Amino acid sequence: MSITEVSPRAAGRSQERERIVNDFSIQVATVNGSGSQTANLVLMRSIFQMGVPVSGKNLFPSNIQGLPTWFTIRASKYGYIGRKKEIDFLVAMNPETVREDVESLEAGAAVLYDEPLGADRFRSDLHFYPVPFDKLVAPVCPQPKLRKLVRNMIYDGALAWLLGIDLEEIRKALFKQFGPRKAKAAELNWGAVLAGAEYAEKHLTKTDPYRIERMDRTRGKIIIDGNTATALGAIFAGVTVVTWYPITPSSSLVESMMGYLKRYRTDPETGKATYAVLQAEDELAAIGMVIGAGWAGARAMTATAGPGISLMSEFVGLGYYAEIPAVIVDVQRVGPSTGLPTRTQQGDILSCAVLSHGDTKHPLLIPASPEECFTMMEEAFNLAEEFQTPVFVMTDLDLGMNSWMADPFPYSERPLRRGKVLTAEDLERLGGFARYRDADGTGVGWRTLPGTPHPAAAYFTRGSGHNELAQYSERPADYINNVDRLARKFESIRRAVPRPEVLIDDAASVGLIAYGTSKYATEESRDQLATEYGLRSSYLRLRAYPFTEELVDFLERHARVYVIEQNRDAQMMALMRMDLAPELAAKLRSVRYYGGLPIDARSITDEIVLQEGL
């Protein structure tokens, strides 16, 4: 909740009596391809540099140029970085959407707009700030061709003055964004920022309550998108083979990986690559290569989204039965390809958990933050190799493609866990091995890698039609023995996956369960429920499937448990129902948001209030 203070400066002016500091959202409405991204990121970063917790979300269409796009920045002194449903400050730049953008605001919101759009025609209960962008850009950018790109920086300057953002911070953020090699371009853009700020100072009168003031809640933190964090996680976890097929929202994961691999994984002695990145012809090939590479011993991964997951289905089943390590990152989005491919969803939970035909099931790791994207990649590779099975890392478009404030990533000193692999020396000592015999009660057998120089090293890999010695068999007893061992292996995986984050409120009879990016809105909703409705709640954030004992414990403790997720069919709840005892499953309630935008706290609060009858 915002703190309301009386501003001494504005005494007597009713509109300014209230000052809302570091707790509001800004939405920039522009046209796709108009180059507004730089201005938006600079604005976000400058608030971050002021020490104010901030998040930035890009709501973009499946289009390269011309369709409307919105960028939302939320500043929150409380550290709430989920999407805020209400927009407090609109920057209206798009003639196509200006009417809708203005009409959807709540009374008292502020609008900075391109003067010719006449945004003030539509409402009388908002604070309006007209700025003549075209008039201002001409003198600072003599080349007409560049004006379109530079023009957007003007709103950064005007907003800096209106909101009280230190211009020096804008300058710093701008030069960081452009980097030392593009200092000239940065200088040109800086001219536009100054023009905007000067115009605002001369011609605008601040009437709205929104302000940014310095705090100290971002010191040491970084700004990063989840895809880059996942890419870095893989690199520091020793990935060696990456195969992929471009698809939004996963492409930028592999693209950023390529840059970092080149920098940090080129062998200094030979100048050669200690990794292979291959753009495959389709997702069938991408996962096939990962399975082939995993079979031959490499730490191999692919990254994709829903449509790619569908194509990978057959191979993932083979990987499960033939027991081959693989890591698949699914940056989830709304499906299908002609669905809303640039909008977010947690829509592949159920299909990934049981992807393929037959009795298949797969571990899912579910990061909620860039830090977890980073650390869970190491975890995913370790699990895949230890348990010789495909492992999914389930992020989503919101986490993957948006900019997040994060703690710097921890450097892992732990040795990689590469699983049960016999060398030629081991074989010399042992005389031989049974590929598919449970070695130690975990359900996992020893394997060997192709190329191991020993006559006893080889075994023949095929789906599930084999006995413990990897010999061809269609005997029912061999098949049952094999798949029962796979089921035992899944129980071992249950003990090894990341545990949920649990916050128990002893006074609460209601529990909230979230996972992935639903974390932020859920945490904020808990506060709303407590302060606005007096409803206390416990909280559990799932970080993996299969579910662990903490989930059972959580359900036992609470009368009603709300599972909050971003899909229509309550997919995670359905998985829980499959796993849990009926009396526990009966306690589950569902809260879902599936409009394609990141879930927001207010939607959760309203739904729980309704279901609780408050």
Added chain:
Amino acid sequence: MSTATAPPPKAPNLNRIGLEVSSYKGGKTTLCAGCGHNAISQRIIECFFEMGIPPWQVAKLSGIGCSSKSPAYFLSQAHGFNGVHGRASATATGAILANRHLITMVVTGDGDTASIGLGNFMHMLRRNVPCIYVIENNGVYGLTKGQFSATADIGSTLKTGETNELPPIDCCLLGIEMGASLVARSFSGDKNQVGAVLKAAIAHRGMSVIDIISPCTTFNDHDGSTKSYAYMKDHDAPLHAVDFVPYFEEIDIEMEAGEVREVVLHDGSRLRLRKLDRDYDPTDKLAAVRAIHDSYARGEVLTGILYIESARKTLIDHLNLVDEPLATLPESKARPGRAALEEIMEELR
């Protein structure tokens, strides 16, 4: 593996690395008697034995089909992977990325390669993935009981009397066009030619496509089939007599100028292509394509080394991979140090 310790009555026939041919054998075949695929397995056993390649250096990958089962019937001391239908191209590519020192062999069918896996096959060609890619081509789907495959010739019939009206896909033409650096066709019944071509593929660095007509005795060996033993006996038109001289053998035969074309392979072995009725230059891409089309017009099946480009860059060259296998790269090379992470974090602050 158990090796006999009792001294054998006769000195065993050992290859140059001291192994018996039994070290190259596989499990007992479950394919039909007379199936062309079995003969090819025999040739593979002989070739690796004669070349003196340690079997554990080989990785055998396949898709799904009778042909794709055959890796179980040769080289049991090599890792084998019977994967999913049509995608051995992908698993093999992955295996090679993981360990560039594997001698990777794909054995697959015409259904596998020319239908379900065609797209992936084309891209494997284009990448010139270092791999011996054998297509056991019988013009039908054996394992699903005899439907036409996409390599069936126009006018060929099934046992049921059904006639194929659609043009065949020629995997050799695709290989030449798309970038395979060794392309050959042969017939499972021609022991010498299959053997020489396979050895050339072992000695070659790059992708070798070997399309071997391999009759399916159960579903496609009747009159009206163009992939039967009888049809091949009448229509096999060898381009040349193929001799393979391994790098570790003295060259003992004098060459007669104009009669023999010699191609030096990557490992120093030599291919000697002895002229039959016409001269043929297997390094001339356009001539190769023309020769294949001419053979169609004559109703012949052209066999031999159709095309070779010894120096073409492979996928490994394009990726500029380190020499050691990525699979077993030490952690010190596979994980950047703490300073690298700190540097990256600083840039993101």
